[in-house]
Amino acid sequence: MVTFDAKDCSVDNSTSSHYNSIRIKTFDTRLHQGALIVTITVKGPIVEMDGDEMTRIIWKMIKDKLLAPHLNMNLKYYDLGIRHRDETNDAVTIDAAKAVIEHGVGVKCATITPNAGRVKEYSLKQAWKSPNATIRSILDGTVFRKPIIAKNIPPAVRSWQKPISIGRHAYGDIYKSVEYKVPTAGKAELVFTPTAGTEKVSLVVHEFKGPGVVMGMHNTEKSIQSFARACIKYSLNEKCDLWFGAKDTISKTYHGFFKEVFDREAAARKADFARAGVTYRYMLIDDAVAQIMKAEGGMLWACMNYDGDVMSDLVASGFGSLGLMTSVLVSPEGKYVFEAAHGTVMRHYYEHLKGNPTSTNSVASIFAWTGAIARRGELDNTPDVVAFAKSLEAAVISVIEGGVMTKDLAAIAEPKPANYVTTGEFIDSVSKKL
Numbered sequence: 001m002v003t004f005d006a007k008d009c010s011v012d013n014s015t016s017s018h019y020n021s022i023r024i025k026t027f028d029t030r031l032h033q034g035a036l037i038v039t040i041t042v043k044g045p046i047v048e049m050d051g052d053e054m055t056r057i058i059w060k061m062i063k064d065k066l067l068a069p070h071l072n073m074n075l076k077y078y079d080l081g082i083r084h085r086d087e088t089n090d091a092v093t094i095d096a097a098k099a100v101i102e103h104g105v106g107v108k109c110a111t112i113t114p115n116a117g118r119v120k121e122y123s124l125k126q127a128w129k130s131p132n133a134t135i136r137s138i139l140d141g142t143v144f145r146k147p148i149i150a151k152n153i154p155p156a157v158r159s160w161q162k163p164i165s166i167g168r169h170a171y172g173d174i175y176k177s178v179e180y181k182v183p184t185a186g187k188a189e190l191v192f193t194p195t196a197g198t199e200k201v202s203l204v205v206h207e208f209k210g211p212g213v214v215m216g217m218h219n220t221e222k223s224i225q226s227f228a229r230a231c232i233k234y235s236l237n238e239k240c241d242l243w244f245g246a247k248d249t250i251s252k253t254y255h256g257f258f259k260e261v262f263d264r265e266a267a268a269r270k271a272d273f274a275r276a277g278v279t280y281r282y283m284l285i286d287d288a289v290a291q292i293m294k295a296e297g298g299m300l301w302a303c304m305n306y307d308g309d310v311m312s313d314l315v316a317s318g319f320g321s322l323g324l325m326t327s328v329l330v331s332p333e334g335k336y337v338f339e340a341a342h343g344t345v346m347r348h349y350y351e352h353l354k355g356n357p358t359s360t361n362s363v364a365s366i367f368a369w370t371g372a373i374a375r376r377g378e379l380d381n382t383p384d385v386v387a388f389a390k391s392l393e394a395a396v397i398s399v400i401e402g403g404v405m406t407k408d409l410a411a412i413a414e415p416k417p418a419n420y421v422t423t424g425e426f427i428d429s430v431s432k433k434l
């Protein structure tokens with residue numbers, strides 16, 4: 001039952017002759033065919049970035065069936081579909097990233113990163129850069145991946161009861177290294193020449209007696225600091241413990257510097273950690289790996305670049321399906337872009353184009369929207385908006401736990417459902433539950 005205080009209400013019959021609409025603070029309610037429909041107003045803007053192929057189809061279904069009937073949103077729409085990126089010479093991607101900086105919250109549909117095959121397929125002017133890479137470099141962000149948990153989709157690791165989020169440093173180390181294949185005996189040296197013209201520093205890497213390999217890699221204090229700050233922000237916002245693992249016992253200077261920067265940034269936010277009831281802990285990377293396998297989850301695991309590359313795949317596959325993995329880009333200034341971790345699901349799209357039914361998992365895309373809506377609600381201080389996002393997430397989980405799921409999940413669920421549903425049927429079930 002919903003009760004209203006008369007002083008909060010005004011009756012508005014202007015919307016439609018069939019509806020009686022009552023305006024209450026951030027709610028609009030209307031009676032429609034005997035049912036009370038509540039429309040919630042999301043105060044601040046959300047930057048919406050549309051995308052490609054199957055995820056573009058899902059995107060529209062989510063908006064039409066799960067969001068539009070309940071929310072009054074102020075969306076700043078940018079079409080990052082491959083054709084529109086090509087028409088605008090990719091300017092639309094840069095404009096969208098700038099809009100996120102202005103408004104603070106974005107939600108992005110998966111997009112094609114064109115290769116030679118795609119250039120031909122869509123007759124593109126050129127193989128445009130990955131939109132995610134463009135957005136990430138403009139926002140200077142860190143990417144966090146988090147799995148969605150349902151009771152009947154058991155993780156491969158029995159102890160994992162809560163999601164494990166991975167924060168991967170996405171700059172430097174072996175991903176921006178210089179390598180050399182040593183052909184013969186000789187001396188490899190590391191030389192640093194200061195711009196200020198002061199004395200050069202030179203260290204012997206190895207005196208080769210015969211052929212071998214050598215590599216030089218780097219990172220910067222600015223980048224490590226941004227990474228640490230983004231992880232701390234995420235941990236405080238999500239109220240989850242922060243783990244950071246590296247190998248400072250062996251790499252006392254390189255890994256030791258990462259530890260030093262992390263420790264320093266965490267110490268500066270000590271009071272905020274205490275207030276949020278979460279902790280920061282540094283551990284050796286091998287200790288972190290061993291403890292993760294026995295932990296129940298619920299933490300953010302901050303990883304150096306290579307560790308994050310490897311461990312995010314381990315965690316994603318350990319939790320089940322790509323369709324259950326969300327991803328969020330967080331800038332050091334606290335600007336957020338939410339998305340699904342998977343791509344445009346091209347194979348399903350081609351089936352869809354042939355007129356065949358598809359069973360594509362929309363969960364990660366729905367959670368991209370709920371993440372953005374909840375974040376907007378927190379920024380605007382509108383708890384009803386946050387509550388809507390949580391209700392939608394709960395409806396999704398409840399539908400899956402009730403045995404209604406797409407093909408990818410049906411294959412790993414316990415117990416196995418008798419059948420799986422199509423892309424549209426799943427979204428309809430969530431809509432009904434909501």
Ligand code: NAP
Pocket residue numbers: 109110111112113114132322323339340341342343344345346347348359360361362408
């Ligand atoms: P993908 O879209 O992630 O799909 C790979 C396979 O994983 C699918 O064929 C499907 O397996 C399964 N899968 C992924 N998401 C699923 C979902 N929601 N529901 C059910 N199954 C799902 O990768 P892709 O096909 O290699 O890449 C397609 C395009 O996406 C590429 O152009 C790439 O550039 C782009 N991409 C974009 C992003 C992004 O925007 N963030 C990220 C990655 C890739 P089955 O075929 O076995 O059913």
Ligand code: MG
Pocket residue numbers: 309310313
């Ligand atoms: Mg990887």
